[in-house]
Amino acid sequence: MHTLTKLISGLLFASTLLSHSVLQAAVMHQVNAVPGGVVVIRLDKVKTRQAPTARFIKRKIMVTRKSATDPYWYAVIGVPLSVKPGQYKLLVTARTRSGSYIKKAYPFKISYKKYRAQYIKIKNKRKVNPYKRDLTRIFAEYKVIKKAYSQWTPKSKVPLKFDPPVRGRFSGSYGSRRFFNKKPRKPHSGMDIAAPKGRPVRAPAKGRVITIGHYFFNGKTIFLDHGQGLITLYSHINKIKVKPGQHIARGQIIGTVGKTGRATGPHLHWTVRLNGTSVDPALFMHRRYNRQSSTRKRRRRRKSNRH
Ligand SMILES: [Zn+2]
Incomplete structure (x- = not known):
């Protein structure tokens, strides 16, 4: 050489x-x-x-x-x-x-990383092939979501270690290449944690509520801003317990688990965004949690609730 x-x-x-x-x-x-x-x-x-x-x-x-x-x-x-x-x-x-x-x-x-393919069956066909009027709604929501994502708050200390936002079973990993009713769709932008409807969802770290909403795919959703482009998203929520602009402490209840939007059953869809892109939430969590959850995932793959 x-x-x-x-x-x-x-x-x-x-x-x-x-x-x-x-x-x-x-x-x-x-x-x-x-x-x-x-x-x-x-x-x-x-x-x-x-x-x-x-x-x-x-x-x-x-x-x-x-x-x-x-x-x-x-x-x-x-x-x-x-x-x-x-x-x-x-x-x-x-x-x-x-x-x-x-x-x-x-x-x-x-480096290259191969993400798993995942095949999901959605009973409500409209959530896979939306009607014309749904597309108008989806497009309007897309603009609102994009605005929430573009938030940049200067902050010298940004929390980079997250607690699991809900106690539950890991039912879908970040990045998987998804097929809804055999139709290819966008890769999975977050982590799914299956838990019974009504179980509290807690802020994994200190933050501030950017906005809340009820969207076609994501269902009831909360956006948290942790500073310097680190934003987290909580979807398919049953009840939202916070208001836009509210400051949130680590561990504070922000909502409860539900299945609003495109979901096969009650679960939390959790997205972590950094510099305008989604990244793997598992990278911000404690190792022990990841190991446990992947074992559980293997054991109960058949009964996984996700979107
Ligand atoms: Zn999901």
Whole structure:
């Protein structure tokens, strides 16, 4: 191998490795440099007055610290499911104390991940092939949802560890390629947790209610803003217990489990969004929960409630 090529590939390997260890050790529990995953990159130490700004494929990226005294800033990148595996760059701009700007590109690699195919039978055919008047409603809702998703609240401390929002059985994983009544539809944008109707749904971390609504596919839904483009969504809710603008504490009840919208049975559909894209919610949770839930999933695959 050519020496320069060797050096470059060595550097890339080192940067990927660093992002893994940082995430596992300090900022979050797991990392996945794959479509639908999260990549954390430690930025070079620069004496700055404010947090550096970071961009990835033209998106504004979260930049945070472990504590107010931490000398390092970390960029936390949500990788869209649609991104092709390959080499990418995070573009960072830092303003020094003297007022000059330092720009740097941090290369990182996104690997391929194969997500499972899932075949779901929906009895209400209208939820798979909506009527013309439904499409008008769906389009209007899409605009409202898109606006809620575009929320960006500057916040120095963003919660990156989440509690499970509801006690229940893991019934559908993020990213699965879905077929409703044998028709291909969008990949699963979140995690499904099956639980009896009426069971409390709790905020997995501190946040603020962006909006609430009752939508054609998602049913009754709550949007929480945790800061710097980290947004969570709770769908198919039976009863919503919060109001737009309300500040929510970690563990506070925000609603109850239901099956409103397109659902095969009572469950919570939970979406986590980062820099305008959905990412795997499991990456923000404690490892123990993930292990338990995947065992349960294997055991009771037949009776899974999901959308
Ligand atoms: Zn779902």
